[in-house]
Amino acid sequence: MIDTIHERIHAIRSKLPESVHLLAITKTVTSEVIRSAYNAGIRDFGENRIQEAIKKQNALQDLTDITWHFIGHLQSNKAKKALQCFSWIHSVDNLKLAEHLHKLAVKLKVSPLVLLQVKILPDPTKSGWHIPQLMADLPTLNNFKNLKIQGLMTIPPQGLNETQTLEIFNRTRELAVEIQSQNWSHIQMKNLSMGMSGDYHLAIQAGTTMVRLGTILFGERS
Ligand SMILES: *Cc1c(COP(=O)(O)O)cnc(C)c1O
Numbered sequence: 001m002i003d004t005i006h007e008r009i010h011a012i013r014s015k016l017p018e019s020v021h022l023l024a025i026t027k028t029v030t031s032e033v034i035r036s037a038y039n040a041g042i043r044d045f046g047e048n049r050i051q052e053a054i055k056k057q058n059a060l061q062d063l064t065d066i067t068w069h070f071i072g073h074l075q076s077n078k079a080k081k082a083l084q085c086f087s088w089i090h091s092v093d094n095l096k097l098a099e100h101l102h103k104l105a106v107k108l109k110v111s112p113l114v115l116l117q118v119k120i121l122p123d124p125t126k127s128g129w130h131i132p133q134l135m136a137d138l139p140t141l142n143n144f145k146n147l148k149i150q151g152l153m154t155i156p157p158q159g160l161n162e163t164q165t166l167e168i169f170n171r172t173r174e175l176a177v178e179i180q181s182q183n184w185s186h187i188q189m190k191n192l193s194m195g196m197s198g199d200y201h202l203a204i205q206a207g208t209t210m211v212r213l214g215t216i217l218f219g220e221r222s
Pocket of ligand 1: 048072197198214
C-alpha cells in the first residue's frame with residue numbers, strides 16, 4: 001500500500017509542470033496514509049470536513065511543515081474552526097461567508113489565504129459565485145483586508161465532456177485575468193485551484209496552479 005502511494009505520487013508528479021502545486025485530498029483517508037504521502041514528499045493536504053480534519057491534524061502534529069487546505073462547503077458555525085486549523089480556504093463561495101470570515105479573522109488576528117469559488121455554468125449541486133454577482137461583490141471583497149484573496153477555485157458540473165470541461169477551466173482563468181487587470185489593492189488572482197483526478201489533465205492545459213487530487217493517489221473512496 002505504502003509503495004503504491006509513493007509510486008502514484010511520483011507518477012503524477014512527473015506529469016505536472018513545475019508551476020502546478022499538487023494538493024493531496026485526504027477526506028476519508030487515515031492519518032497513517034497521510035503520513036506515507038508526506039514521506040513521499042507531499043506537503044499540501046486538503047480536507048472537506050472540519051471535525052475529520054482536526055482529528056487527523058492532531059495525530060500528525062509532529063509534521064510541522066504541512067500546509068492544510070480547506071476545500072469543502074463551509075458553514076458559518078464552522079468558520080472559526082476553519083480559520084484556526086487551515087492556512088488556505090479554497091471554498092469561499094458567497095459574500096456573506098466572506099464577511100463572516102473577515103470579521104472572525106480580525107478578531108483572531110489571522111490572515112487566511114482564500115480562494116473564491118466560482119460557478120461558470122449553473123449547477124444546483126454546487127455552491128459558488130456566478131460571474132455577474134462576483135463582479136458586483138469585488139469592491140466589498142476588496143475591503144476585507146484580513147482575507148488574503150489569492151485567486152479562484154472551480155469544480156465543473158458532472159457529466160460534461162472534455163471539451164466542455166476545458167472550456168470551464170479556460171473561462172475561469174480568463175475571469176481571474178480580468179479581475180487581476182482591475183488592480184484591486186487587496187485581491188490577488190494569481191492562483192487557480194482547478195483539476196481533480198478525472199480532469200486535472202484538462203486543468204493543466206488551461207493553466208491551473210493547484211490540482212486537488214484524491215482518488216488517483218489513494219484509490220476509490222468507499
Ligand atoms: C473530493 C474532492 C477532490 C478530490 O477528488 P478526486 O476526484 O478524488 O480527485 C477535489 N476537490 C474537492 C472540492 C473535493 O471535494
